[in-house]
Amino acid sequence: xxxxxxxxxxxxxxxxxxxxxxxxxxxxxxxxxxxxxxxxxxxxxxxxxxxxxxxxxxxxxxxxxxxxxxxxxxxxxxxxxxxxxxxxxxxxxxxxxxxxxxxxxxxxxxxxxxxxxxxxxxxxxxxxxxxxxxxxxxxxxxxxxxxxxxxxxxxxxxxxxxxxxxxxxxxxxxxxxxxxxxxxxxxxxxxxxxxxxxxxxxxxxxxxxxxxxxxxxxxxxxxxxxxxxxxxxxxxxxxxxxxxxxxxxxxxxxxxxxxxxxxxxxxxxxxxxxxxxxxxxxxxxxxxxxxxxxxxxxxxxxxxxxxxxxxxxxxxxxxxxxxxxxxxxxxxxxxxxxxxxxxxxxxxxxxxxxxxxxxxxxxxxxxxxxxxxxxxxxxxxxxxxxxxxxxxxxxxxxxxxxxxxxxxxxxxxxxxx
Amino acid sequence: xxxxxxxxxxxxxxxxxxxxxxxxxxxxxxxxxxxxxxxxxxxxxxxxxxxxxxxxxxxxxxxxxxxxxxxxxxxxxxxxxxxxxxxxxxxxxxxxxx
Numbered sequence: 001x002x003x004x005x006x007x008x009x010x011x012x013x014x015x016x017x018x019x020x021x022x023x024x025x026x027x028x029x030x031x032x033x034x035x036x037x038x039x040x041x042x043x044x045x046x047x048x049x050x051x052x053x054x055x056x057x058x059x060x061x062x063x064x065x066x067x068x069x070x071x072x073x074x075x076x077x078x079x080x081x082x083x084x085x086x087x088x089x090x091x092x093x094x095x096x097x098x099x100x101x102x103x104x105x106x107x108x109x110x111x112x113x114x115x116x117x118x119x120x121x122x123x124x125x126x127x128x129x130x131x132x133x134x135x136x137x138x139x140x141x142x143x144x145x146x147x148x149x150x151x152x153x154x155x156x157x158x159x160x161x162x163x164x165x166x167x168x169x170x171x172x173x174x175x176x177x178x179x180x181x182x183x184x185x186x187x188x189x190x191x192x193x194x195x196x197x198x199x200x201x202x203x204x205x206x207x208x209x210x211x212x213x214x215x216x217x218x219x220x221x222x223x224x225x226x227x228x229x230x231x232x233x234x235x236x237x238x239x240x241x242x243x244x245x246x247x248x249x250x251x252x253x254x255x256x257x258x259x260x261x262x263x264x265x266x267x268x269x270x271x272x273x274x275x276x277x278x279x280x281x282x283x284x285x286x287x288x289x290x291x292x293x294x295x296x297x298x299x300x301x302x303x304x305x306x307x308x309x310x311x312x313x314x315x316x317x318x319x320x321x322x323x324x325x326x327x328x329x330x331x332x333x334x335x336x337x338x339x340x341x342x343x344x345x346x347x348x349x350x351x352x353x354x355x356x357x358x359x360x361x362x363x364x365x366x367x368x369x370x371x372x373x374x375x376x377x378x379x380x381x382x383x384x385x386x387x388x389x390x391x392x393x394x395x396x397x398x399x400x401x402x403x404x405x406x407x408x409x410x411x412x413x414x415x416x417x
Numbered sequence: 418x419x420x421x422x423x424x425x426x427x428x429x430x431x432x433x434x435x436x437x438x439x440x441x442x443x444x445x446x447x448x449x450x451x452x453x454x455x456x457x458x459x460x461x462x463x464x465x466x467x468x469x470x471x472x473x474x475x476x477x478x479x480x481x482x483x484x485x486x487x488x489x490x491x492x493x494x495x496x497x498x499x500x501x502x503x504x505x506x507x508x509x510x511x512x513x514x515x
Binding site (some may be wrong): 241243244247252253254255256257294301302303304305306310312342345401402403404 | 418419431432434436437439454455459461462463464465466467468471473477489491492493494
């Protein structure tokens with residue numbers, strides 16, 4: 001792999017940047033792989049990368065029906081934080097946070113991870129109590145967090161309306177300084193390039209149309225363009241389409257797929273240097289390095305695979321944002337889109353063995369999977385390598401919905417993001 | 418935005434008046450106490466999550482507040498049929514679910 005560096009940039013400028021090595025190959029698939037990963041989004045590519053790097057398993061293919069990172073990885077609002085309430089979730093997201101902090105160096109790819117802090121606003125007495133409880137829980141788990149009052153919030157975000165005159169006045173917030181945003185596409189590309197450098201085959205524009213299951217164990221996958229490819233183990237990391245994949249394997253998952261929308265404005269001068277989220281009025285906003293406001297909404301209530309949602313949902317979100325930031329009322333919106341998120345009843349992911357031997361699922365990240373990308377890939381790689389759940393992934397088995405050991409993160413995951 | 422026909426009101430209204438309530442025709446076990454953990458978990462949480470034709474429960478929350486069923490395509494979002502609670506859908510198979 002050609003390493004990127006300042007010197008390299010200088011060197012290639014002499015040849016007009018025409019001789020850069022391709023970031024990854026476009027190989028023809030082999031007949032057999034030790035591990036096949038279905039889904040070439042951030043989580044799938046991270047899984048492949050850590051399989052090769054940490055577990056020395058390099059005979060791996062990632063099969064993607066579209067292009068790499070073209071699903072929810074390309075559609076999220078790039079927020080990264082780890083301030084989850086329950087120990088199991090907090091440990092998992094904090095594991096991801098620790099990986100985020102060294103990711104650009106590890107991948108030799110600038111993922112533009114910017115720890116600009118995230119505010120989760122409280123607008124009612126109950127909000128504030130929940131925030132205090134969550135921040136205390138975070139600190140016990142070694143995760144940074146502070147409870148701020150209205151004045152402190154106003155100091156961090158001067159342009160937000162923190163007066164008592166709003167319909168839902170800002171009473172305070174939780175503040176995680178290490179949280180922030182990252183460049184979503186770069187995360188997928190960085191992992192893709194890293195995985196490829198270890199010899200992982202990235203097979204794009206190839207859809208897995210069926211799973212080959214014999215005697216209760218998976219032996220391979222059937223693809224639309226390359227026929228049957230056999231595999232020792234298969235990991236499904238297909239987010240919104242997990243239910244579809246589970247159906248091919250002959251079981252149901254406790255998931256429902258919903259459209260989740262986001263929108264961005266025209267680029268404007270820097271006005272917002274942090275991330276503001278509010279469960280109560282239901283919206284969140286940050287400003288990208290390019291200058292556009294990145295605004296997120298709630299999910300549409302109905303099941304949907306259409307990668308678009310209803311206008312009413314956007315209207316609610318924009319109302320919330322305008323209430324908090326009256327000066328945004330005349331900013332024009334540039335683009336709006338939707339992604340398909342697979343939501344779990346307890347708002348926590350599923351990283352799990354399945355009723356089919358050697359078939360593993362990593363799904364159910366719902367509205368907040370992007371922040372977990374490195375951690376998700378890391379623990380899922382260990383799960384695939386060892387054939388049993390990584391200790392951090394263990395509480396997230398799909399069978400928790402049978403034994404009742406749910407991890408209720410509706411509070412910390414309250415706003416879709 | 419969906420335009421939904423409420424069979425109780427006899428009118429098309431905007432989606433915002435309604436709330437989706439998930440998969441329809443989920444039968445509550447007659448004797449919950451005798452269910453295994455698996456059966457009960459299956460009933461509570463596990464869903465078809467169909468890509469394609471989906472039979473689902475809706476409530477006219479800001480209208481008559483009554484429940485009814487809809488058969489809807491989860492890819493095109495087209496509403497194929499509206500029918501009352503207790504009735505069975507007449508539109509059941511479309512293209513193969515992929």
